[in-house]
Amino acid sequence: MDIAVIGSNMVDLITYINRMPVLGETLEAPDFQMGCGGKGANQAVAAARLGSQVMMLTRVGNDVFAENTVRNFASNGIDTRRVMRTEASSGVAPIFVDQESHNSILIVRGANALLTPQDIDAAIDDIKSCRLIVLQLEIPLDTVYHAIEVGHGLGIPILLNPAPATANLDYSRIASVDYFVPNETELALLTGKPVDTLEEITEAVTELVAKGMHNVIVTLGERGVLWVSEKGTQLIPSVSVDAVDTTGAGDAFIGCFSHALVSRWPIADALEMANAYAADSVTRRGTQFSYATAEDFTARTGVSMDKR
Numbered sequence: 492m493d494i495a496v497i498g499s500n501m502v503d504l505i506t507y508i509n510r511m512p513v514l515g516e517t518l519e520a521p522d523f524q525m526g527c528g529g530k531g532a533n534q535a536v537a538a539a540r541l542g543s544q545v546m547m548l549t550r551v552g553n554d555v556f557a558e559n560t561v562r563n564f565a566s567n568g569i570d571t572r573r574v575m576r577t578e579a580s581s582g583v584a585p586i587f588v589d590q591e592s593h594n595s596i597l598i599v600r601g602a603n604a605l606l607t608p609q610d611i612d613a614a615i616d617d618i619k620s621c622r623l624i625v626l627q628l629e630i631p632l633d634t635v636y637h638a639i640e641v642g643h644g645l646g647i648p649i650l651l652n653p654a655p656a657t658a659n660l661d662y663s664r665i666a667s668v669d670y671f672v673p674n675e676t677e678l679a680l681l682t683g684k685p686v687d688t689l690e691e692i693t694e695a696v697t698e699l700v701a702k703g704m705h706n707v708i709v710t711l712g713e714r715g716v717l718w719v720s721e722k723g724t725q726l727i728p729s730v731s732v733d734a735v736d737t738t739g740a741g742d743a744f745i746g747c748f749s750h751a752l753v754s755r756w757p758i759a760d761a762l763e764m765a766n767a768y769a770a771d772s773v774t775r776r777g778t779q780f781s782y783a784t785a786e787d788f789t790a791r792t793g794v795s796m797d798k799r
Contacts, residue, residue: 498531499629537746739778
């Protein structure tokens with residue numbers, strides 16, 4: 492197994508809007524789409540579609556959404572032995588996408604809130620066969636912290652996407668992760684620093700590296716990706732595309748980056764490829780709907796996913 496994704500799954504309820512209604516107003520929206528989502532599931536699907544062997548450790552509910560979520564994992568080649576049924580609702584994410592392709596998202600964690608440290612311990616034999624652990628914050632923080640402890644105990648590299656960001660994150664329990672991947676909004680919330688300019692972003696990230704983080708990677712949308720480590724700072728430029736829907740682009744980035752890491756790409760090359768893959772995803776509607784296989788990505792962009 493290549494990657495253990497320990498995290499969330501959601502049902503995406505995507506409404507395409509001309510504008511958000513004001514308080515008390517009812518508006519007609521031009522279109523709606525329902526799909527499988529959740530940060531953990533999105534990242535797992537992106538990596539699996541690119542060819543990684545992925546195990547998903549997550550909880551689904553006891554409602555009509557659960558079976559479809561499990562079936563979706565299996566159809567993407569993801570190991571579902573650790574996808575557990577729970578006496579709760581499945582997680583859902585109402586998403587609103589405007590005419591400029593910007594999105595606003597609500598999440599209801601549902602069964603995701605019931606993923607426990609004990610669930611990780613029960614899956615330890617499966618986790619120890621993996622070469623990378625990928626985490627997000629749509630599950631309880633204690634479970635995230637325990638996964639980090641387990642990963643370090645097993646000598647497995649860990650990628651943490653601190654999303655959705657919370658000021659309650661305990662740096663002392665996450666400082667040793669190998670890859671810390673926020674966007675600029677999350678970076679501002681987590682550090683309390685301004686992030687209006689590249690210089691301010693670099694200053695905030697450098698502070699995190701000084702606290703012990705090995706690689707801090709900040710996704711900056713149209714400005715590209717900033718990678719800071721003890722060895723230095725590198726800005727990977729963005730890829731210009733005509734965006735249709737930016738929902739799930741960050742997860743596409745992390746899924747592709749994770750795939751490239753376990754494929755033993757150098758970090759700079761992995762970031763460049765993940766940037767291109769995320770840019771390709773925003774040219775189509777939806778989250779997982781927009782994630783290309785390696786073959787489709789190469790055919791569409793001319794960029795090869797062959798191992799470096």
